Amino acid sequence: MSPFRLCLALLCGVSASAAAAQDFRTASQVDGLAIRPLSTLPANKAGAPDSEYCFSVNTEPKTPGGRAAAAANWAVTSEVQRDGLDFVTFAGKTTPGTSGSCLIEDGNLAIYRGETLLALIYATERTDRSIGSVEETVAGLRIWDGDWLSAPLADLRLYGDDLAILRNVASEDAFCGGANPVTTVYGLPIHLAREVLAADGWQPSIPKERPDGIPFFRDALIKAGLPEVQDCSGTGFGYCAFEYQSENGAILGVTTAGEGDEGSTPGVVGYSVNCP
Incomplete structure (x- = not known):
């Protein structure tokens, strides 16, 4: 952190977590998905979803960000740790279905460094697909939608420790x-x-x-x-x-x-x- 940024965080009324979010750069190349720096996770105003029979919902989050999302009444659907960051997907509504499936609505993906929230990925009004979960790939991370039969929604690429860019799903996966x-x-x-x-x-x-x-x-x-x-x-x-x-x-x-x-x-x- 630069001395000027440190001054802002400690002397000028901006919290350290907010400054960290401002330092974390983001961009989206995916129509219908946005990624924005964010330092405070809002609570789910609808209350905690009833996800007793939704197998994709994690009832015991492992990461600080996952626990923060659960405490804010969101249903945590996946957690991935990579490159010193935690990636947590959570939803405002979950509906159980056949074969262990789950319809996930009002889904989001939060990026944390420890207990500090850096950014949030969410669906805009340009799409009717919701974020369901995230998984690690060789090249980065893949975001899946929240439909009954989940399908790839976008790929997230990390560059260094301060840049995350949303991209369309890669045409080829490496194994x-x-x-x-x-x-x-x-x-x-x-x-x-x-x-x-x-x-x-x-x-x-x-x-x-x-x-x-x-x-x-x-x-x-x-x-x-x-x-x-x-x-x-x-x-x-x-x-x-x-x-x-x-x-x-x-x-x-x-x-x-x-x-x-x-x-x-x-x-x-x-x-x-x-x-x-």
Whole structure:
């Protein structure tokens, strides 16, 4: 902190936490999402959400920022610690649904350094999507929306210890130290996603055997030319698991939901990589 800023914080009526927020620079390149320096977290005027059956809500926050959000009557939905900062998502309303899902409304993401609030990310009137959670990626952090079936909303990139920029979701994710890239295939029908993944070097991994008693649409997927389907759930959102393998032995697991539109296949809702 510069001597002038220190003077402002200690002698000129500006609190140290407010000065820290002013020193933390932010910008957004995502339409519908704003990020602003902030030093004081407002309380949820609607009161604490009833989130007893919302599995995505953290009832025992671990970080100082998470505990501060819970004390202000917000429902904490995720916490990530990275580069000396805490990233806390919290919501004003949560509604439990099938298969452990949760509709998260009035969601926000707060950035803390210890107990000091630095900035807040929130949805503007230009979007009807809410912030649901945040997770760490190789390049930074990914923000997910609060829909029943959560989808990527934006990426947050950190530059040094004082600059955070919101960006659109990256077109490619890096795994295994960059050795196994995966093109972003969220929302694509699986029969198209597998073609995109093949271009990245991911080949279908066909199971030697499958569990009995799986819903009929698993067999329909096999007949549709998707023998890499591993398993499907018979209730809720109808999740199906697919598996792909790279030349170096990395395993890519892809998850779809539902049966897909007429004449199509289920859409991708998630994926992860097990490195060799």
